[in-house]
Amino acid sequence: MSKSPTRTALRAGIATAAVASLAACGTSDSGSGSEAAASLGAIEGTVSILAWPGYVEDGSNDPSVDWVSAFEESTGCMVTSKTYGTSDEAYQLMQNGGYDVVAASGDLTLRLIAGDLVSAVNTDLLENYDGIFDFLKDKEWNSVDGQSYGVPHGYGANLLMYNTDEVTPAPTSWDVVFDKAADYSGKVTAYDSPIYIADAAVYLMTHNPDLGIENPYALDQEQFDAAVELLKTQRESVGEYWSDYLKEIQAFETGDSVVGTTWQVIQNSITSGNTEVVLPEEGATGWSDTWMIASESEAPNCAYAWLDYIASPEANAQATAYFGEAPSSQAACDFRDDCEAYHAGDAEYAEQIWYWTTPLSECVDGRTDVECVDYSEWTKAWQEIKG
Numbered sequence: 569m570s571k572s573p574t575r576t577a578l579r580a581g582i583a584t585a586a587v588a589s590l591a592a593c594g595t596s597d598s599g600s601g602s603e604a605a606a607s608l609g610a611i612e613g614t615v616s617i618l619a620w621p622g623y624v625e626d627g628s629n630d631p632s633v634d635w636v637s638a639f640e641e642s643t644g645c646m647v648t649s650k651t652y653g654t655s656d657e658a659y660q661l662m663q664n665g666g667y668d669v670v671a672a673s674g675d676l677t678l679r680l681i682a683g684d685l686v687s688a689v690n691t692d693l694l695e696n697y698d699g700i701f702d703f704l705k706d707k708e709w710n711s712v713d714g715q716s717y718g719v720p721h722g723y724g725a726n727l728l729m730y731n732t733d734e735v736t737p738a739p740t741s742w743d744v745v746f747d748k749a750a751d752y753s754g755k756v757t758a759y760d761s762p763i764y765i766a767d768a769a770v771y772l773m774t775h776n777p778d779l780g781i782e783n784p785y786a787l788d789q790e791q792f793d794a795a796v797e798l799l800k801t802q803r804e805s806v807g808e809y810w811s812d813y814l815k816e817i818q819a820f821e822t823g824d825s826v827v828g829t830t831w832q833v834i835q836n837s838i839t840s841g842n843t844e845v846v847l848p849e850e851g852a853t854g855w856s857d858t859w860m861i862a863s864e865s866e867a868p869n870c871a872y873a874w875l876d877y878i879a880s881p882e883a884n885a886q887a888t889a890y891f892g893e894a895p896s897s898q899a900a901c902d903f904r905d906d907c908e909a910y911h912a913g914d915a916e917y918a919e920q921i922w923y924w925t926t927p928l929s930e931c932v933d934g935r936t937d938v939e940c941v942d943y944s945e946w947t948k949a950w951q952e953i954k955g
Contacts, residue, residue: 602687602863604715608872615870617649618661619671620857622891623721624649635886639877645870653811654761656947659683668865669874671721673855674709674924675763675943681717686860688715693872696879699897703915708932709925710858718858719875720896722888724910725854725921726759726767727845729820729830742771742848744827746798749805756802757819757828760809762943762950763924766853767829768795768802770922774850784853785925786933792941792949799953809954813837832910833892847920854921855893 617624624647627634636647650667652658655676662670662685672680680686691697697719704710704720711717730739735752746768749756758764769784772794779791787795807825810816813834819825821840835845859878861871877883879896885903888895894910901907911917925932931940 602684604688604690605693605868605872606690608693609869611644611873612867612870613644613646615645615647615668615867615874616666617647617669617671617874618658618667619649619651619669620673620891621651621653623671623887624651625887625890633886633890635878635883639874639883643870643873643877645867645873647874655763662686662862665862665864667862668867668871670860670862671857672718672860673857675761675926677709677717677858677860678926678928679943680860681712684863686717687863687865687868688712689718689861689872689875691716691719694719694876694879696876696881696897699881699899700879701896701898701913701915701918703918704856704896707856707923709856709923718860719879721857721859721878721884722891722893722895723854723856723918723921723923724832724893725847725852726829727832727835727852728848729828729835729843729845731820731823731826732842732844734823734826738844739827739846740849742767742850743775745829746771746802747775749802752827753805754807755824755826756805757808757810757816757825758802758806759829760811760954762946763853764829765792765795765799765946765949765953766922766924766927768798770850770853772798783931783933784922785927786931786935786940787927788931788935788938788940792945796949796953803953803955831892836892836906836909847917851920851922854923856923 624636625633626636640646652661655673658670658676659679662680700720704723728739728742735744745756766784769781769787772779773781779794781791808819813831816830816834817837820838820843830845835843859875861868865871878887881897881899882903884895884897885900889904894912895901898913901912927941927943927946929939929942931938
């Protein structure tokens with residue numbers, strides 16, 4: 569995938585504009601977030617964490633899967649946790665309060681910052697921050713004006729999965745789920761979220777260059793309408809939209825789905841032996857999750873302790889391996905034997921991923937002569953697409 573100048577040269581200032589835009593739209597009266605701590609104090613004894621399933625395992629789901637107990641023993645911070653299913657759900661829960669730490673994907677982070685729901689993070693207070701891959705730090709979804717708002721956790725691409733018996737020759741393009749989707753009518757699957765509109769935009773960047781899309785999360789009305797229309801056409805061939813990865817595993821194993829968007833962990837979990845995954849030639853969307861501290865945290869010292877611990881090589885290796893994503897540091901690969909499968913540390917591979925970023929009315933690709941379609945409109949359009 570060719571790298572656009574916008575992507576490589578205009579990162580500076582994007583997050584600042586993003587926060588200002590969200591605040592102007594009424595997300596919050598303040599887009600600055602809370603100030604970063606200058607120093608740490610006494611441990612409070614408890615910490616409440618909001619996260620994706622599989623990010624905070626204490627052995628209760630599987631006795632052999634537990635990285636929380638070691639944290640509690642070493643710090644004295646006892647963990648309580650709650651899981652969420654979508655970024656929209658997490659935003660509502662954070663608005664309600666009661667959490668010290670949240671694990672947020674890029675389609676949530678800027679909303680939390682603009683809503684003054686998370687604090688800036690002083691990374692100098694984190695022993696393990698330096699070891700994190702540089703290509704995950706100081707990005708438009710986890711920093712503002714050079715100020716970090718969290719610690720990168722793991723990352724991955726939204727890959728193309730296909731049934732090797734049904735989809736031949738082996739695909740190299742997303743065209744099998746878009747322009748050629750009718751060939752697999754009723755057996756195409758897609759990720760169930762408004763952010764999936766960006767997947768269509770990634771495809772159009774290559775296959776309809778006249779639209780001028782430079783960033784799949786910065787779509788003016790014409791570009792947005794084209795992506796929505798592509799997805800409405802695709803809808804005629806979609807058998808199932810998925811958000812629960814266990815359901816997608818089942819669909820591919822039964823043959824109900826034969827081609828569609830997936831995660832590496834899903835491919836690793838399928839036992840039928842007739843599926844493969846590929847990062848298509850157009851590139852892909854993906855995620856880079858961030859551990860963030862609530863601005864109203866009642867346990868900021870335990871929160872910092874968690875951010876540092878979960879970035880430590882062994883803990884990060886355990887958590888990211890269990891979920892099925894690349895770890896955040898090369899040192900974590902010393903505790904995993906599958907880093908190669910996840911392309912961990914491969915900056916060239918990572919550059920092909922358009923990490924989830926909150927769509928804003930102020931275009932995050934740097935354009936100032938047009939208004940882009942914001943996330944609220946993506947949400948409305950997604951309901952129309954699905955019917």
